Amino acid sequence: MKLSCTSLLRWKSLLLLITLFVACSSEDDHDINSPCTDPSEHIYQEVDGIITVEMENTTIGEGWGLKTESPDFTGNGYLQWEGETAYNNPGNGLLTYRIQVNTPGTYRFLWRGRINEGNSGSDANDAWLRMADATDFFGYKAKNGSYVYPKDSGKTPNPNGSGKEGWFKIYLNKLNEWAWISNTSDNDAHAVFATFEKAGIYTVEISGRSKGFAIDRFSLFHENVNEADATAANLNPTITCQ
Known part of the structure; x- marks a missing residue:
């Protein structure tokens, strides 16, 4: 023919x-908007020592609201804790993120958070964080070389304030703006780190604590990476599916 x-x-x-x-x-x-149909299949890849995660790109636990009211968020919005306060009870509204570490080593954790209720830096300023399968999960204060470890982790010393079952209370104190600040230990701020001895897939868990606290995204970055590079607004998550 x-x-x-x-x-x-x-x-x-x-x-x-x-x-x-x-x-x-x-x-x-x-692409952050369409890597796979089920967010539980997301694996956030480390690229050049940086893992970038948009908070809303997971299965959203009960008690978190997907919001867009506070300006200057990244991605499709941010998550705000709207459940009951959980000052001594981590695990509520569990958010789970799987990360792929390709470069073993020690990584710093930072989230971009905001106080969206209250009138002081101590109102609605925290949530819970756990990395149970990391080789080590700790707080470190460079000024005096002090370390703290989550309560019930089998390691001491432990941070000031509440915590249990390997969860750190993570807080910031900046009012009326988004801020890349993640500290643990009340009135004795320690930066937060995790060590991964081997390349592989690990889990980051976040749960609600203070009603009105919002989180836009978080970053885990290798100790050899500059903080400004790891928290740049133009960084996009790299996601594979499994």
């Missing part, structure tokens, strides 16, 4: 569209 020029052009156009579709689908595998 001999095809006309018009038919050949139509077939060529169709083949071109199919090729473009396949190429775009391949490129979109790491």
Whole structure:
């Protein structure tokens, strides 16, 4: 059968569209909006010593609200704790993020948080954090070389304030703006770190504590990476699916 020029052009156009579709689908595998249909399949990849995670891109636990009211958020919004206060009871509204560490070592943890209720830096300023399968999970204060470890982790000393079952209370004290601050130990601020001895998939857990506290995104970055680079607004998560 001999095809006309018009038919050949139509077939060529169709083949071109199919090729473009396949190429775009391949490129979109790491797109934050459509890496896979089920957020429980997300694995956040470490790239050049940095793991970037948008808070809303997970299965959202009960008690968290997806919000857009506070300006200057990244991604599609931010999560705000709207459940009951859980000052001594971590694990409520559990948020789970799987991360792929490709470069073993010690990483600092920072989240971009905001106080969205109250009138002081001590109101609605914290949530719970746990990295139970990390080789080590600790707070460190560079000024005096002090370390603290989560309560019930089997290690001491422990931080000031509440905590249990390997959870750190993580807080900030800056009012009326988004801030990359994540400290533990009341009135004795320690930065937060995790050590991963081997490359592999690990789990970050976050749960609600203070009603009105909002989190936009978080970053885990290797100790050799500059903080400004790890928290740059133009960084996008790299996601694979499993």
